[in-house]
Amino acid sequence: MTSYLQRPRWIFVLLILVGLGFIALANRVFNEYILSIITFVGISMILALSLNITNGFTGLFSLGHPAFMAIGGYVTAILTFPLNRKAMLLPDLYPWLAQIRIHFLPAMVIGGILAALTAFVIGVPVLRLRGHYLAVATMGFLIIVQVLITNWDSVTRGPLGLNGLPALTNLWWVYFWVIATFYVSWKIKFSSYGRSMFAIRENEMAAQCSGINLFRTRVAALAIGAFFAxxxxxxxxxLITAITPHSFSLIMAFHIVVMVVVGGMGSISGACVAAVLCSTITEFFRPLEERFEVYGIGEISMALILILILIYRPSGIFGSREPAFLIKEKLPGDYK
Known part of the structure; x- marks a missing residue:
């Protein structure tokens, strides 16, 4: 077995400092519209990195990521909602929940934990499936979550959703979670546990013969990805100060999967680059769509990019590799 790849830590510290400087400069220079686009790009990076843990490292094909987003989003929204507005919009809310309002950070963490617990519960039966069966099962889970949110009027306000949420998301919060997601992904990938995930992806039979617990590793990958989702x-x-059941659809699942596939299944840097690319393309075409009232140009462009990548570079932009400047020495046979 090859030894672990070594990384020069100072490069990561330098990148973090550059990111901090960029955010400080962006808050001073750019207007609210540009800042919102950059913030959306950061959220897309978190989603791509988290799905990469599930789909890229372990080779699963999950379409349920928006469902975990919905769980985390609604939990965070309810926990941070002002008490006076909560009493007005959700008069039938459980009394113990109606009197709770906590800080943004613990609310996000609780939302992520509940999403991870949900992933664990649905992962026990669903992850026994393979291939397109797993994709259909996770798609069904997304639909179930949408229907549940739509009909749970006392907690979610049904199809109307929750609006007037406090605008708590900013570049600093998004950057913090991008760094946290990147760090966790990197530590997992370049560890024995990450090698177990890649072994399952490449050859399940060989991984099982090596003593790797396939089911437990898959469930853990799904739960970790769900937390960050x-x-x-x-x-x-x-960020948009509103949340509805229809916000989390199969189209969103398609967008996140495209980011992972375009960047390269298993590549952390590739997921980040693809998230920036796909999010920028979508926002670039949005003014044209609104001006000419022709919608869907962004989705069509992303679909064309996906088709071209699958034809000319099936492994994605980076494959499963990371850029050479992030890795001190490259050992043969580590990752394709």
Missing amino acids: GVAGGLWAH
Whole structure:
């Protein structure tokens, strides 16, 4: 077995400092519209990185990421909602929940934990499936969550959703969670546990013969990805200051999967680059769509990019690799 890849830590420290400087400069220079686009790009990076843990590292094909976003988003919204507005919009809310209002950070963490627990519960039966069966099962889970949110009027306000949420999300919060998601993804990938995930992805039979617990590893990958998806849902809800059941659809699942596939299944840097690319393309075409009232150009562009990537570079932009400057030495046979 090859030894672990070594990384020069100073490069990561430098990148973090550069990011801090960029955020400080952006808050001074850019207007609210540009700042909101950059914030959306950061949330997309969190989503791509978290799905990469599930789909990229372990080779699962999950379409249920928006469901975990919805769980985290609604939990965070309810826990941070002002008490007077909560009493007005949700008069039938459980009394113990109606009197609770906590800080944004613990609310996001609780939302992420509940999303992870949900992933664990549904992962026990669902992750026994493979391939397109798993994709259909996770898609069904997304639909179940949408229907549940739509009909749970006393807690979610049904199809009307929750509006007037406090605008708590900013670049600093998003950057903090991007760094946290990147760090966790990196530590998992370059560890024995991450190698177990990649072994399952490449050859399940060989991994099982090596003593790797396939089921437990898959469930853990799904739960970890779901935690950060729940956090991203909380950030997303408090950025647009509203949340509805229809916000989390199969189209959103398609967007996140495209980011992972385009960047490269298993590549952390690729997921970040693809998230920036896909989010920027979508926002670039949005003014044109509104001006000419022709909607869907962004989605069509992303679909074309996905088709071209699958034809000319099936492994994605980075494959499963990371850029050379992030890795001190590259050992043969580590990752494709």
